[in-house]
Amino acid sequence: xxxxxxxxxxxxxxxxxxxxxxxxxxxxxxxxxxxxxxxxxxxxxxxxxxxxxxxxxxxxxxxxxxxxxxxxxxxxxxxxxxxxxxxxxxxxxxxxxxxxxxxxxxxxxxxxxxxxxxxxx
Amino acid sequence: xxxxxxxxxxxxxxxxxxxxxxxxxxxxxxxxxxxxxxxxxxxxxxxxxxxxxxxxxxxxxxxxxxxxxxxxxxxxxxxxxxxxxxxxxxxxxxxxxxxxxxxxxxxxxxxxxxxxxxxxxxxxxxxxxxxxxxxxxxxxxxxxxxxxxxxxxxxxxxxxxxxxxxxxxxxxxxxxxxxxxxxxxxxxxxxxxxxxxxxxxxxxxxxxxxxxxxxxxxxxxxxxxxxxxxxxxxxxxxxxxxxxxxxxxxxxxxxxxxxxxxxxxxxxxxxxxxxxxxxxxxxxxxxxxxxxxxxxxxxxxxxxxxxxxxxxxxxxxxxxxxxxxxxxxxxxxxxxxxxxxxxxxxxxxxxxxxxxxxxxxxxxxxxxxxxxxxxxxxxxxxxxxxxxxxxxxxxxxxxxxxxxxxxxxxxxxxxxxxxxxxxx
Numbered sequence: 001x002x003x004x005x006x007x008x009x010x011x012x013x014x015x016x017x018x019x020x021x022x023x024x025x026x027x028x029x030x031x032x033x034x035x036x037x038x039x040x041x042x043x044x045x046x047x048x049x050x051x052x053x054x055x056x057x058x059x060x061x062x063x064x065x066x067x068x069x070x071x072x073x074x075x076x077x078x079x080x081x082x083x084x085x086x087x088x089x090x091x092x093x094x095x096x097x098x099x100x101x102x103x104x105x106x107x108x109x110x111x112x113x114x115x116x117x118x119x120x121x
Numbered sequence: 122x123x124x125x126x127x128x129x130x131x132x133x134x135x136x137x138x139x140x141x142x143x144x145x146x147x148x149x150x151x152x153x154x155x156x157x158x159x160x161x162x163x164x165x166x167x168x169x170x171x172x173x174x175x176x177x178x179x180x181x182x183x184x185x186x187x188x189x190x191x192x193x194x195x196x197x198x199x200x201x202x203x204x205x206x207x208x209x210x211x212x213x214x215x216x217x218x219x220x221x222x223x224x225x226x227x228x229x230x231x232x233x234x235x236x237x238x239x240x241x242x243x244x245x246x247x248x249x250x251x252x253x254x255x256x257x258x259x260x261x262x263x264x265x266x267x268x269x270x271x272x273x274x275x276x277x278x279x280x281x282x283x284x285x286x287x288x289x290x291x292x293x294x295x296x297x298x299x300x301x302x303x304x305x306x307x308x309x310x311x312x313x314x315x316x317x318x319x320x321x322x323x324x325x326x327x328x329x330x331x332x333x334x335x336x337x338x339x340x341x342x343x344x345x346x347x348x349x350x351x352x353x354x355x356x357x358x359x360x361x362x363x364x365x366x367x368x369x370x371x372x373x374x375x376x377x378x379x380x381x382x383x384x385x386x387x388x389x390x391x392x393x394x395x396x397x398x399x400x401x402x403x404x405x406x407x408x409x410x411x412x413x414x415x416x417x418x419x420x421x422x423x424x425x426x427x428x429x430x431x432x433x434x435x436x437x438x439x440x441x442x443x444x445x446x447x448x449x450x451x452x453x454x455x456x457x458x459x460x461x462x463x464x465x466x467x468x469x470x471x472x473x474x475x476x477x478x479x480x481x482x483x484x485x486x487x488x489x490x491x492x493x494x495x496x497x498x499x500x501x502x503x504x505x506x507x508x509x510x511x512x513x514x515x516x517x518x519x520x521x522x523x524x525x526x527x528x529x530x531x532x533x534x535x536x537x538x539x540x541x542x543x544x545x
Contacts, residue, residue, distance in 0.1 A: 011156060011158065015231075026217065033210065037206065037543065052540075056539055063531060068525055068528045081172065083173070084173040092184050
């Protein structure tokens with residue numbers, strides 16, 4: 001049975017990804033993991049979190065675009081998925097703004113005497 | 122049959138159809154869809170919407186992480202020393218590899234390479250099990266040391282490996298061991314009864330469950346070869362003290378707030394007459410806990426003499442100790458804290474500090490592990506279907522959807538790993 005001969009509209013829609021692409025993405029992801037572990041040896045100060053997040057995001061984009069086929073997917077699926085991250089960003093950023101305003105109000109936590117004994121060492 | 126030529130050879134068995142009504146669609150195409158592509162796209166949209174809910178669900182935990190880390194960065198830096206980076210990195214690699222085999226499995230199912238599809242799904246499952254095995258080592262080790270969520274936190278730097286704790290690793294492994302034995306029995310029974318398909322299913326599933334113990338072994342090797350976590354007992358404490366110094370500015374600001382609350386206790390009683398000088402001999406050794414109120418009273422009376430600066434310092438130290446012993450948060454109430462126990466008071470290794478970190482750690486990694494368990498469930502279902510050769514170039518939706526879920530689990534770990542394990 002040849003692939004497209006006699007096939008109707010809506011059949012034969014699979015687009016298998018080339019194997020070298022999948023292999024390549026896996027190798028890049030592994031390399032980035034090694035990189036992110038390696039960079040933890042250096043004290044980058046407050047840039048630390050930014051560097052780590054950039055590496056993680058590059059990995060996430062690779063997984064999303066290639067492994068999850070988002071690069072070849074229907075635009076609607078991409079919009080759904082990326083849209084959720086907009087809300088995640090709103091959620092976390094606004095909470096952190098509020099956090100910054102109120103972080104000086106310390107709420108005393110009572111009743112953790114057990115571990116406090118260790119404080120002498 | 123009009124459409125058998127358009128679809129796949131699997132559509133040929135339509136004669137067995139008992140629905141009765143007019144039928145000209147392949148067996149894998151549900152009635153309410155016109156074409157396999159429409160069916161696939163609908164399923165995929167549904168899957169994406171589910172994944173959106175998953176992202177939002179996890180974002181709540183990431184938000185909690187962000188709040189508490191912004192609040193007390195030193196706690197996160199100190200406590201992440203207890204997480205074994207090697208184990209985390211190995212698990213990241215294992216998960217990435219499983220993502221790769223999953224993506225390959227989707228490709229194989231599209232190309233109708235049935236054997237390859239099943240083998241790749243089984244590899245994904247094996248990776249999932251190895252991940253859980255390594256996780257079991259991580260969890261049991263921390264539980265043993267008392268590094269637990271805030272309510273249960275009992276870690277003591279002086280005694281990091283308490284005797285007589287239950288064998289947590291055995292408890293975690295028990296369900297997997299029972300399942301493995303069950304599958305072994307299933308394998309033998311299906312072989313003896315000649316149930317060929319069941320035997321074919323049981324074989325890879327047994328290998329998958331044995332992989333859990335491969336993960337446990339791998340974790341044990343890495344854990345024993347790793348002195349980092351044990352060094353962390355010391356390092357963590359040093360770090361905490363060091364960081365406290367760095368954040369002294371912040372602490373001071375906090376201290377000023379707290380000063381209002383504690384000023385009554387910290388202020389030396391303004392009694393005028395000097396008396397009972399002979400009681401010096403009755404002083405408890407510095408650093409010892411104040412056990413009774415009359416000892417404290419004694420020191421208070423001694424300290425009421427303005428010339429007796431030594432016992433003033435002693436009193437401040439005692440009171441700071443007392444507060445800590447009763448679990449109140451203590452800040453530097455006095456300006457001169459260098460000679461008192463107050464200098465080392467805001468220890469990170471307490472319920473309300475490290476305990477909160479470990480609450481977040483267990484919550485995030487635990488919910489992630491539950492997702493892995495769920496993934497193992499659907500992947501086993503998928504493996505059986507792949508062995509049954511259900512999938513073809515027009516019907517590979519289930520493989521693709523489970524793959525999307527699996528990649529999302531991977532995606533979450535990609536962020537979890539650096540945020541939890543790599544903080545310095």
